[in-house]
Amino acid sequence: MLLASRQYRRQGSVLLLAIFIAISLTILSLSYFRMMQAARNTDHRLGQQFIAREIALMLREEAMATIQRDCRDRRSQIFWFMLGAVAGAELEMRLPLASDNLSRLLQPGFSCEFSSRLKIVNFINYDHKNRQYASKKEGHGILAIHIEVTLLDERAGGKSTVIKETLHSQYDYMVASMLSLGSRGSSLLRPLTLRHDRQTFDSYSSLQVEAYENEPEAPTNPAEIKLYDRITLWRLRNLKLADLEQMLIIDRERKILNLHGICHCNDSIEFAGDWQIKGKGVIIANSFNITGAMKKGSDEDLLVLYARKGKITVDTSEKVEAALIAVNDSRSGTVESRQALNLSGMLLADYLNLDNWSNNQHHISFDKTLANADSSYQISVSPWTSFRSGARN
Secondary structure (H helix, E strand, C coil): CHHHHHHHHHHHHHHHHHHHHHHHHHHHHHHHHHHHHHHHHHHHHHHHHHHHHHHHHHHHHHHHHHHHHHCCCCCCHHHHHHCCCCCCCEEECCCHHHHHHHHHHCCCCEEEEEEEEEEEEEEECECCCCCECCCCCCEEEEEEEEEEEEEEECCCCCCEEEEEEEEEEEEEEEEEECCCCECCECCCCCCEEECCCCCCCCCCCCEEECCCCCCCCCCCCHHHCCCCCCHHHCCEEEECHHHHHHCCCEECCCCEEEEEEEEEECCCEEECCCEEEEEEEEEEECCEEECCCEEECCCCCEEEEEECCCCEEECCCCCEEEEEEECCCCCCCCEEECCCCEEEEEEEECCCCHHHCCCCCEEEEECHHHHCHHHCEEEEEEEEEEEEEEEEC
């Protein structure tokens, strides 16, 4: 009887242990499947977050490319939005390229909604010394691109939000006039101005200056004329000639000047052969040597060549459509022509010594584009972000 009781208890313990092991295995199995399900859900969510992030980055790249392009086009909505815009102003952007390619990134049964806004964060029209610029439209600012992306699950027949992605990026930008504006508008309104030279040219002179009907009176003291002295409005500074060529601002292979904004170079520049001018811009360098034609691609194009240390030498009788400026603190800035000068633009120098010019008849006519201050503004946006943030929901 005692032996049977012991065997019964032993069998009960084994059965209880078997039940405990079975329950434990069941719990472990459920925990494993739940963990695997959670892992799959996490992987799926991370995958959706990655897709939303990639879409946001693609939208930002197109938005930035659109801004860079449209800032050079006075016919664009973005150009006029940014020209003189106040802080807080916003513009909804259309991004057709991204819209047409979003489906390639989405899984079947999913869709995407997005928005892209351009916002002016701030804008100031004074330099680092708190000196106001001549025009309220000139200055420096920060613009923001705000991207919102929402992924939607449509597999159940409706639309449920899967993930949201927000990308906020800020860029520096600049608005500058190519005509070195003063209190009376363009500072380049006279076909010929000499800062430290009182000689005059009449109908008997070898240099003939065509009268301009709206030419202002000569300043009382030409020596006080200062041009492009607000270096904070220079888009590019302290470059080498090789940099201008690498950026294709000076495209030597195609003989094209691709102008946009004020660019400063620490070298001397030679323009050999015939060149075409595209865009509006100022090239500041030590000195210039021109040995061929320089012609504008359109009436609205504008080229200003400013020699800050040496002289400008023109060794061609072909037409040169540019403003030629040679002034410096040592009063040695001058222009010399080795052949019959045919300049359509204007000339400003410290002095002229016609004895150093060729024995020809020289001619200067004024380009009316130099009088149009309203069309002289150029907007430059930095390609690098000054601030970037992303948030996920």
